[in-house]
Amino acid sequence: MKIALRGVRGSIPTFNPATQVYGGNTSCIEIEKHGWLLVLDAGSGITNLNFNESQRFQRIDILLTHLHMDHIQGLVFYEPFFDATKEVHIWGPVNPTQTLRARLGRYFAPPFSPVYFRDLTCDLHIHEIGNSSFQIGPFAIESRFVIHPGPTVGFRIHADNKVVTYIPDHEPALGRGPLHHNLKWVSGSELALDTDLLIHDGQYTRDEYKFKVGWGHSAMEDALEFASITGTKRLILTHHDPIHTDSNLDQCYKNLKITTHYSFPYEMAVEGTVIEM
Amino acid sequence: MSYPIEIILNRQLAECLAIPVFITDTVGNLLFYNEPAEDILGKRYEDTGEMPVEVWGTIFKSKDESGKLLDPEELPLVKTLLNQLPYFKTFWIESLQGTTEKISVSSYPIIGRAGIFHGAVAIFWRQADE
Numbered sequence A: 001m002k003i004a005l006r007g008v009r010g011s012i013p014t015f016n017p018a019t020q021v022y023g024g025n026t027s028c029i030e031i032e033k034h035g036w037l038l039v040l041d042a043g044s045g046i047t048n049l050n051f052n053e054s055q056r057f058q059r060i061d062i063l064l065t066h067l068h069m070d071h072i073q074g075l076v077f078y079e080p081f082f083d084a085t086k087e088v089h090i091w092g093p094v095n096p097t098q099t100l101r102a103r104l105g106r107y108f109a110p111p112f113s114p115v116y117f118r119d120l121t122c123d124l125h126i127h128e129i130g131n132s133s134f135q136i137g138p139f140a141i142e143s144r145f146v147i148h149p150g151p152t153v154g155f156r157i158h159a160d161n162k163v164v165t166y167i168p169d170h171e172p173a174l175g176r177g178p179l180h181h182n183l184k185w186v187s188g189s190e191l192a193l194d195t196d197l198l199i200h201d202g203q204y205t206r207d208e209y210k211f212k213v214g215w216g217h218s219a220m221e222d223a224l225e226f227a228s229i230t231g232t233k234r235l236i237l238t239h240h241d242p243i244h245t246d247s248n249l250d251q252c253y254k255n256l257k258i259t260t261h262y263s264f265p266y267e268m269a270v271e272g273t274v275i276e277m
Numbered sequence B: 001m002s003y004p005i006e007i008i009l010n011r012q013l014a015e016c017l018a019i020p021v022f023i024t025d026t027v028g029n030l031l032f033y034n035e036p037a038e039d040i041l042g043k044r045y046e047d048t049g050e051m052p053v054e055v056w057g058t059i060f061k062s063k064d065e066s067g068k069l070l071d072p073e074e075l076p077l078v079k080t081l082l083n084q085l086p087y088f089k090t091f092w093i094e095s096l097q098g099t100t101e102k103i104s105v106s107s108y109p110i111i112g113r114a115g116i117f118h119g120a121v122a123i124f125w126r127q128a129d130e
Helices: A044-048 A100-107 A220-230 A246-259 B005-014 B035-041 B076-083
Strands: A002-007 A028-033 A036-040 A059-063 A087-093 A123-129 A132-136 A139-145 A153-159 A162-167 A197-201 A235-238 A266-268 A274-276 B021-024 B030-033 B060-063 B087-095 B100-111 B117-126
Touching: A002 A044, A028 A044, A087 A100, A087 A139, A100 A123, A123 A132, A139 B005, A197 A220, A220 A235, A220 A246, A246 A266, B005 B021, B005 B030, B005 B100, B005 B117, B021 B035, B021 B076, B030 B035, B076 B087, B076 B100, B076 B117
Parallel strands: A036 A059, A059 A087, A087 A123, A162 A197, A197 A235, A235 A266
Antiparallel strands: A002 A028, A002 A274, A028 A036, A132 A139, A139 A153, A153 A162, B021 B030, B021 B117, B060 B087, B087 B100, B100 B117
């Protein structure tokens, strides 16, 4: 399968000369295999998907971890929604008070958008998920609620005997010092257990996190520890804080290499990276 | 397999509180108790880990003000597990060492976003004798 990082910035698109290396688009990952396309989150990075390329897909599945703006702001600009020949499925977390369609409908309406759901011409299907298992073409997918404000899930995607785990917004260390080493007590651990590739929240430095406890994101050191205790084979830190410039992120990475010692490879997510697994 | 985040978050809250908190699964097995609750149980979580309901349910006896043993069905946590509703009651507990203490218990069900019942929480409030 092919995995493409289309948006790796957290919170708000951040385009300036100091973010050109790591990129400024918000969360979006593309996974393709045997003519099936998964789009993980629909931040502004969704505009990086090649729409001519998308023509190859009759069906497209968009998996939303949650509905914070940086994960859905690209939806209205996604061309396949306006193509009557396309079948588009949106999968997102269930909520006890409103349907997923109703919650997404707030965004697909003025004053946020000139376009209503009813204006979409594609064959649209909406699926509510929680702690769920489901199959999309060649992909066996598990979703689990994870610690982040509001209903939020992470995904474990299995294909070709490889596992990719995506948890871009996650604060497993909330209210604690170090993470539990008993995985039963660690949010998201089932999703990441022995995964081949973990794409995980690493928004803050340790010092920044002290002032952002409860905001739903991880210190980079906690993300590394989470990867270590779950047996992750490769980690990509994503959801970069909008104040982090390219040089900041380079420095963060150098600091992590000096202050931590993990055996698995890890790196900072770079928009445009394509990984073959 | 990890616990649902609703259980994990209750533990993470309990670890930050100075009041005794007990967290159970849906049938009453004790999944976690915090440091203040260790005083009441006379045991340390680090030593016992999780405890089956039949074990931790016998660590203290619950009595009314006349000293009569309470039926389990009268206890807030048991009622919460049965009915998935919050309850409150003041009563006396007698430890295995024979000490008696007046307490109030608030209990609530942990029902997650998907409407699934995951377990219950009991918070013990120590009461001064009148």
